[in-house]
Amino acid sequence: MGRAPCCDKATVKKGPWAPEEDAALKAYVDAHGTGGNWIALPHKIGLNRCGKSCRLRWLNYLRPNIRHGGFTEDEDRLICSLYIAIGSRGGALAAQLPGRTDNDIKNYWNSKLKRRLLGGGRRPRGAPPRLVLAGPGPAVTAAATSLNAMAASAIERMQLSVRLRRLEAAAPPPPQPFTFYGSNNLAAPPWQQPISPAASGSSEMPRRLHHHHPSGAAATSSYSGLISSWPSSRSHIIHDAWLDASSTPPLSTTSMGDAATTTTTAGGESSSSTPTVSTATTPFIGGSIDMDDEIDMLLQQIRCFDENGDDGDDDADQRLIVGDEAAAGAENYLRALIDEAAANGGDVGVGSWSSCSTPGVDSVFHEYAQLDYGQYN
DNA sequence: AAAATCGGCAACCGCGAATTG
């Protein structure tokens, strides 16, 4: 039995919002708040809209202090750093950028920043379409597709990291070296104070900090997947940094500010825990973790694809076998790329795959997919 | 000038997690 729909999709209005609808929604929420129930809200207002649609409209457009467009250079850098560190987690990115919505950041990232950093730009008319990731072999399974996405994400983030470093190196000496928090010292930013017991009781805590993806399919950018596969020492650093980031001043009702959180084990079970709050915040991109560490981190992310082990599900086990092989192949291929780049220029960042003219991560991984699947296994 | 194509953005969809009764 499927879940009940939140509204009658056949009769509810969809598409762009009319000014009158905006005004009605804004007036009501300003006067009464959401009442904690978005589903019931449109009925109270008399709007023929889905509650989810109302929520989205409010959060992304009508909410006070929202800024649209005009991203600053600092914001660009912060978004890039966060993407490299935690992947395409719009909510977490938005929490670091007051006044920005996750949707705005997501669109900005996908349409501008990523293209700017990884190269590309407008494709000349008549040019072949950009490469699309293909499965690593004739049998393209869900697992292989998932691996593609995961490895592509890992490679992409490494490319971005390298590219950022190159840009930083090419730029005139900045007043402050580029770091995760825009400052190179290890002191926590003003808002990064240890979470107090009082704050830990705040109702501002997000309902969760991650998604768990049993299939691994969407773990491409999963913080939990990354953390679960980490050596404990490094996991601690990242975990602390994550929690520190979560103490950003509230942006909205979705902001982070509480201490109760959830960690995910390698087996996939979630468990509640009281977080460890770091007293010495560690910037982990451009800060205390060097390039080798970053490569290790990304390779770990590739590997964590198939950590769930044998669960007795034959289909899943079959996927895991494919995942093992593909993960090993992708990892070895990535290492080969790194070695080649290092041999050519002595620095990973000098490799052609990270230059502005490279076609981007999809092509890099496509290249791997086009090779003999077993070559790097 | 017209057609084709691309890019930006608002909005939607589906899923998993959290909450509630």
Add this chain to the structure above:
DNA sequence: ACAATTCGCGGTTGCCGATTT
């Protein structure tokens, strides 16, 4: 403890203006 409900997130879609040929 369990099922139903609601929320929040990431990914995707579709529209429309801009650009290119």
